[in-house]
Each structure stands twice: as structure tokens, then as C-alpha cells.
Amino acid sequence: MTTKSTVQIDEHLLNFQSALTDLGDNIVIIDKEQRIIFQNRLCQKIYGAKIGGKCHAEFRNQDTICPDCPSQRVFLGEGIIKTEHFYTDNNNGEQWLELIASPLTNKEGETIATVIVKRDVTETKKKAAEKDLLIQQLYKAIDETKTLSGFLPICVFCKKIRDEQQEWNPVETFLKRHLDIEFSHGICHECGQTHYPGLKK
DSSP states (O other), X not given: OOOHHHHHXXXXXXXXXXXXXXXXXXXXXXXXXXXXXXXXHHHHHHHOOOTTSBHHHHHHOOSSOOTTOHHHHHHTTOOSEEEEEEEEETTTEEEEEEEEEEEEEOTTSOEEEEEEEEEEOHHHHHHHHHHHHHHHHHHHHHHHHHTTTSOOOBOTTTOOEEOTTSOEEOHHHHXXXXXXXXXXXXXXXXXXXXXXXXXXX
């Protein structure tokens, strides 16, 4: 039996199907019972044909509706919902997906289905994490550099430097730890003449 609501959904799908089918994002349309009533071509390519199944069962392998389900929030009248979710599955590995859930309404303004756009933002998340790591490393380098910008306690005899733990370190050890540099050793002319008087320039 075809209900009025189903007919209206079909009419809306006929209007939008050509535009939705080939878009570069995953698109799913879900009815009030959480049944999948439409997938665009990309979504079917990635996840397989899921039409007729329940959203939470097909995409999350769960028996019950997902906590904070964006589709349910749309049906509750919260408008357009935008969320991000982390997924792990055997087919696609680890993924960050941005979900945008929007109401599909009939002529009377009643929400009869939810249109969900799934966008893979994994690479964006990775780049943001890499950027955050670089910023942390920069702040760390700045903090370490600041320790060299004030007064450095240095022994007037052996020239060791006292660090933050009040321990005395050879100059090479102190600078290597704080500036991440390596040293190569040589002999300057004055020291060469003092310790090796016969040494030529």
C-alpha cells in the first residue's frame, strides 16, 4: 500500500534525484522510521546498496538508533544539524566524517525525511593535527630559547653552566639539550700556542 507521505517523498526524490546522484559527497535520505530510502551513486560505491535498511544497522552495525542521531534531531524540529563523527570499519579503515542533516519537507511544511550529506574530512583532520603538533613544537622551542635569553650562571673557573635543576653542565651539554645542536671540536690559535708551542698556524 502506498501512503500519501511515501508518494510525496517519491515526488521530491524525482525532483532532486538527478542533482543528488552524481554529487561528490555521500548522500543518504532517511525516513521517520530510520529507513534508507535513497543513496546517491558515490554512497553506494563506498558502502554498497543499503536502501530499505535501517540507517544505524547499515552504517554503524547497531541494533538501536545512534546516540545524538542527527536525523532524529531534524525530525524533532532542530533544523539543519552539522556534526562530526569518527568511524572505524573493515572496509574504509579510520575515517572522520562530517554529517550535515537537513529536513526534506512536503508542501505543508511537514518534515517527511532527512537528507544527510556525508563528507570525508579525514585528511583535513590529519592536517589540522599536524599543524597543532608543529605549533606545540614551536612553543616548546620558544620556551627553551627563552631560557637562554636571560642570565646564565656560569662557573668562572671551569665554565660549566647551571641548569634549571641547579646542576652544573659542560657548555656543550647545556647548549645541545636546549638548542638541539651538535658540536665538533678543534683548537683555536691561542690555545694551540699555549698547549702546543711548536704548532704552526
